[in-house]
Amino acid sequence: MHVLVAPDCFGSSLTSAQAAATIADAWRAAAPHDDVRTCPLSDGGPGFVQTLHATLGGELVAAGADGPLGEPAPAALLVVDGPAGRTAYVESAHAVGLALVPPDRRDPTRTTSRGLGTLLATARATGARRVVVGLGGSATNDAGAGMLVGLGLPDPRGVLAAGGGALLDVRGDDLAGLAGLRADWRDVELLVATDVDVPLLGLQGASAGFAPQKGATPEQAQALERALATFSRLAVDALGDALRPDLLAGSGGARSAATRLTHAPGAGAAGGLGFGLALLGGRLVAGASLVADAVGLDARIAAADLVVTGEGRFDWQSLHGKVASLVAERALPHAVPAIVVAGQVEIGRREISAAGLAGAYPVAERPDQVDAALADPAGTLAARVTRVARTWSPA
Numbered sequence: 342m343h344v345l346v347a348p349d350c351f352g353s354s355l356t357s358a359q360a361a362a363t364i365a366d367a368w369r370a371a372a373p374h375d376d377v378r379t380c381p382l383s384d385g386g387p388g389f390v391q392t393l394h395a396t397l398g399g400e401l402v403a404a405g406a407d408g409p410l411g412e413p414a415p416a417a418l419l420v421v422d423g424p425a426g427r428t429a430y431v432e433s434a435h436a437v438g439l440a441l442v443p444p445d446r447r448d449p450t451r452t453t454s455r456g457l458g459t460l461l462a463t464a465r466a467t468g469a470r471r472v473v474v475g476l477g478g479s480a481t482n483d484a485g486a487g488m489l490v491g492l493g494l495p496d497p498r499g500v501l502a503a504g505g506g507a508l509l510d511v512r513g514d515d516l517a518g519l520a521g522l523r524a525d526w527r528d529v530e531l532l533v534a535t536d537v538d539v540p541l542l543g544l545q546g547a548s549a550g551f552a553p554q555k556g557a558t559p560e561q562a563q564a565l566e567r568a569l570a571t572f573s574r575l576a577v578d579a580l581g582d583a584l585r586p587d588l589l590a591g592s593g594g595a596r597s598a599a600t601r602l603t604h605a606p607g608a609g610a611a612g613g614l615g616f617g618l619a620l621l622g623g624r625l626v627a628g629a630s631l632v633a634d635a636v637g638l639d640a641r642i643a644a645a646d647l648v649v650t651g652e653g654r655f656d657w658q659s660l661h662g663k664v665a666s667l668v669a670e671r672a673l674p675h676a677v678p679a680i681v682v683a684g685q686v687e688i689g690r691r692e693i694s695a696a697g698l699a700g701a702y703p704v705a706e707r708p709d710q711v712d713a714a715l716a717d718p719a720g721t722l723a724a725r726v727t728r729v730a731r732t733w734s735p736a
């Protein structure tokens with residue numbers, strides 16, 4: 342049997358390359374007759390640049406930036422030269438990643454995306470004609486307001502780059518320079534690879550859907566929702582005629598420009614950075630799909646008898662554009678079964694099969710096993726894969 346191992350990272354425990362190697366080694370040991378190949382993936386979140394570098398080559402360029410709380414964060418851009426010119430790949434998690442903030446300091450009302458603006462400025466300075474930004478795994482919830490300041494938008498009142506909470510006080514005149522900033526980016530193709538396809542606002546949006554996992558209390562999440570609603574309305578007003586809604590995926594007929602921007606699939610990714618980058622003319626695309634195309638996933642699936650994907654936690658977010666659901670979707674036309682091995686599985690059998698997956702196997706089968714799984718992510722993943730391989734590839 343030819344087995345293709347194509348996982349995402351396992352949270353901050355294992356990179357996608359480490360997860361792929363762990364799964365492949367355990368599978369080969371349990372089923373030595375199988376031909377096991379690896380194809381690490383990313384959805385735009387942590388590991389985006391590393392995964393693309395492994396496939397596309399290019400040069401990693403060190404680029405310092407501030408992290409979500411203002412501390413220096415080591416970051417790197419991937420620069421790839423091709424026939425159509427230079428492309429720079431930027432991973433937002435290098436500047437706004439949740440892993441950069443210790444658990445006891447996580448507070449998305451205060452964390453800022455300003456450092457991502459610095460990274461984007463560095464990406465442009467490389468002479469790139471095309472900038473591709475991967476979004477996901479963030480500690481921020483400021484709809485990219487901080488990023489705009491990092492790119493040069495004046496912030497004399499200090500309300501834009503002080504975190505999502507400060508946006509409750511934003512006023513129209515704070516955004517007076519936005520149209521000029523957007524015009525500055527006109528000659529660059531800006532592609533935004535989002536890890537989830539959620540809108541900016543609402544129950545599945547940035548604040549309600551994701552701020553709690555960044556440390557927000559229910560009250561803070563509600564305040565952030567109000568702050569982002571105000572900011573998004575004022576930002577769209579500030580752009581006025583400069584908006585080119587045709588650049589947005591999912592734009593619909595009679596909706597107002599504001600609604601089109603806030604509802605675009607992926608606008609809510611990375612605490613609303615999808616929206617913030619769309620303000621600059623960025624085109625939002627599914628990150629998992631972009632990476633899958635870059636690494637030639639379809640052809641590799643077509644040559645396989647089984648695909649094994651994986652991620653840290655398989656839950657409702659996984660069904661919104663994440664790697665596991667993308668792998669299942671790409672495997673379906675080739676009639677190749679796809680299964681997922683995840684640190685935790687938090688959705689039921691019906692949703693698992695509706696997502697096109699033939700099985701979902703948790704490393705931690707019960708809540709009391711989570712600590713052990715986190716303490717030894719590779720060892721516990723390997724143990725689980727050994728049992729899965731014996732089920733799918735009996736001797």
Ligand SMILES: O=C(O)[C@H](O)CO
Pocket residue numbers: 386476477478479480536537551609610611612
């Ligand atoms: O960063 C986040 O908010 C989540 O990964 C969703 O994009």
